[in-house]
Amino acid sequence: MTVYDPSDSVVTATLDEQPATRRAGAFRRLLRTPLGLASLVALAVVVLLGLLEPILSTHDPLFASLEHINAPVGTPGWPLGGDQYGRDIWARVLTSINVSLVSALIGAGVGISVGTVFGLIAGYVGKRTDAVASWVFNLLMTFPALVLVMVLYPVVGSAYQGMMLIFGVFLAPGIFRLVRNLVEGVRNELYVDAAKVSGLSNLRILSRHVFYVVRGPVIISAAFLSSAAIGVQAGLAFLGFGSTQTPSFGSMTSDAFQSIYTQPVQLVWPALFLAVLNGGLILLGNAYRDVLAGPQSTRTKKRSLHEATVVGSATPRTAPSRSAGGLLSVRNLRVQYPAPEGGMKTVVDGLSLDVQPGEIVGLVGESGSGKTQTAFSVLGLLPKEAHITADVMTLAGDSLLGKKPAALRALRGGTISYVPQEPMANLDPSFTIGSQLMEGLVKGMSRKEAKEAILALLDRVGIPDPERTFRSYPHQISGGMAQRVLIAGAVVSRPKLLIADEPTTALDVTVQAEILDLLRELQRELGMGVLLVTHNFGVVADLCDRVVVMKQGELVEEGSVRDIFHRPSRPYTRELVGAILDEQTVRSDRPADNASRKDDLR
């Protein structure tokens, strides 16, 4: 259950502030991108040339004039010169454009239709149809191209249209897989379930909900397939498959190759047009894909390799003399991210808090409060894009401001450690539990010592068979056990400060109780200070000594746990505490009273 996503700290504007923005259609947005516009224009020019071939062409492309063998560019009537047989290169180019376009239409057309139709069916109808269809298309995909050509040639002969038709079928598996996966994904969405419960027929669900998701990627694939078809046809013609009567860029390239020693310039023309066609189609596809993906496309994905460092504030609000003391001291923490529209978005604004040694501090707030961002700032685990400033951030007397990543790394897993929210997602699926836990430790102990320490700790956190779990992979243990493992990993180095981010939110309530007990015991044994991020006031009541309440990045109130529960002073805190469903109220009205009243909603 992903209730609180740490990276989603967007503060949703109220309805009054945001005007109803109508998102421009995808095509219009495509035209606004330089790449999209450029490739569309280039392609349009080429297509136009092909369409106007009857008018623009100066000679029949097969007409050979002995006087014009290897004629240079600019010869009157032969604008691009003549090839080694004396044929008009310009005329051949124009005809070749049409050959390529037809190839693209047939090849991509067949591929898309076959792939989409079967993909829709296989994805939506059922497991058995899916299994059969997938098997067939897998077979098609592994058919080696060379053999394909060998097999086709006797059947299809030299007509390139026939070749492209069959090649189209062999291009279909990629589309099939794409569409099928998309459809399968959508089929499992809750809004499709809701549509079924609303009584929509399968056909309506397909056309309304499924097709919309499929449309964009299929259009993108059409661009790529077209380019592939053009490339295949050119390649085959280059080799000599296909009729010598049909000029194409492939055969022109082959001709140019034969005169490469004497007339290298003749290669330019087919190369140029193939470049525009191929490049244009693929760049167009990429541009459209970027447009559909929106502001978070793969190219600009957050790169979390380098962590942000905390720097001292430019204008500190806290007088440096005010003694911080304690285990953790934070004064005037501000965390900002560059906003997609420009400017900075502030997710934590001026937060101050303290954690004393051996104290459990609860950091509470609703979504968008910035509590998780605060916790990660202390750990130094926010992505590089984050701008973090603070007047003071000291851990056990050591200032964290301006520390180099290497120094911060040395602290992590030693002085300060972390227990995450979703146990299974926080274990590397490819390594055994034991090897993952050992890795952080082996600096300072021998392998044997480290292993013994870990096994002892696994036992301490309540894992029934530590040896077995040590050797197991994450997928072999349950969520509750995984959380115990992560807790073990966090405390093995006897940290001074433990930061726990919603450690029980993803767990069942009975397991939660046990984990809370465990955390309490460990905290007492090791004398750790704990910063516990949570939205659950029951957990706060169970574990915390003091509470810090945040709202939209700011500190609202802080105090002892009893003060916050019984005597909240700020209105927001009162609202929050008031919203807790207490255990006294029980539904009192009777169903019979309701059933007899039926309101007319319309």
Place this chain on the structure above:
Amino acid sequence: MTSFILRRLGSGLVLIVLVTAITFFLTFGAGIPVAQNILGPTASADQIATLNAQLGIDRPILEQYASWVLGVFRGDLGTSYFTSEPVAQALASRLPVTLSIVLVACVITLAVSVLLGVASAARGGWLDSLLQGIATISYVFPAIVLGIVMVYVFAIVLEWVPAIGFVPLQESFGGWFASIVLPAVLLSIGGVASLAAQIRGSMIDELNRDYVRSLRSRGLSERSILLKHALRNAASPGLTTFSLLFITMFGASLFVEKIFALPGFGTYGFTSTIQGDLPAMLGVSLFSVAMVVVVNLAVDLANGWLNPKVRVS
């Protein structure tokens, strides 16, 4: 794991049988006048009939197929209609050429892609631009054009390497390398473009995962996270892409062989197709499919081994 392997082998076998059968029956059905092609247009009906009987083409189709299949088990792939050279022998002499190119191309592709993909995921900046640049070159300029340009620049103008011809490895390493380096590089350009981008994407996905943050919280070094954990998890889709690349390269070697005039496997398949040289065609298709099956199986095994859920069960 063993049932996994057996199932894969089984479907691979089905594929081989299917493809060779399809090749056989389609070619036969096309009715290529083999004898006429060999003897020329002036051949008499008698001569054609005699040649047909000699080659065994006049037998019923199923009998021909059966005898070919039996031959395969004996290691005898028949004799070319045109050159009278045993197909198996022809393949044995052609394969080293193609395999040289393809294997070297694979090595280049793998090395460059992993380096570029990982580095670009980790650091971005100019590495991203480099990757984009390679990708753009590979799809704007089709391989045939690039190949010809390469021949022109490196062989004709600069004369660093020979334009045509193959030198076997046994003869001279330098000669062999010079004869295959250009074709191998040509093949690998397209491969690097797609594999590097794919690795980069997978690595970025992995680095954004929760477990990476947890590992960092335990103080692991960035190198360990990048090369030991993230790469390991990102490897699986990369392997699948790589296997597809290998198969594509093997097919694309046909073009490369034409440009660089190398007597390889692809050229053999091409010529035999045009001529209707059935035994040769069958030999080529058998080998191609068998190789696809083997490569797919190897990748499936590697993926299975990498995935603990499969490995442990």
Place this chain on the structure above:
Amino acid sequence: MTALLEVEDLRLTYPGRGFRRRSAEILKGISLSISPGETLGLVGESGSGKTTLGRAVLGLAAPTGGAIRFEGRDITHASPRDRRALARDIQVVFQDPYTSLNPALQIADILAEPLIAQGTNPIEARRTALTLLDRVGMPSNSAERYPREFSGGQRQRVAIARALALRPKLIVCDEPVSALDLTTQARVMDLFIELQRETGVAYLFITHDLSVVRHISHRVAVMYRGELVETGDTAVVTSTPSHSYTRDLLLAAPTPDPDRQRERREARRELRAAQAARTAP
């Protein structure tokens, strides 16, 4: 009063995949009933089968044994056409407000969809959509907007409006407030209760949160590993449970008061010690 919904000895088993996996018995014979205008709270942890039970009632999961009856009619294996007719009687509100609304459709279209599917003309449907938006406390200019422009709580209101569109007699609510903030949760719960009072709709309210179930349910059913361990009036089940699992559940849930929580912890410890003593050799 005749029961609106009756579930009798319902079983649901998923067949094993491949020759190695054993089949999974999700529901092992569940029997319960809901009266018109009543809220039955269905409580359980993960693996209890509560969501599957809800889906079976909605026709999204096929039972392998037992019966489900609505107003006396057997709907256990209703045909697709019958299911479409049932849409007028049984509706749903899901947990996740982010994926239960199609992001590509405007709010008005989302609300009009069930109406149009059941034969209402589009103009009439749109008018009803606006009324519904008002009913659940959403501003009327939301109609032309897209789900992504709204917060989780607001989207959930839209989902509730959609569920009400056909004026159903029963709404299956699958953890509808679990993904919401505390303050939003309280407001949405109030909306649920208000709507029930006005329209007389019944709820099958599935949740893992005991305090939520206390607030909204007339009666409570507790599930554990595919079985119903206890059913009864909310007040009774949540203060003096008869089954040990219910007791475990109640003691495990932390109460938002530090001192009472300490007492509860003690009680849980004693209970565990007693259980251990009983099972000791």
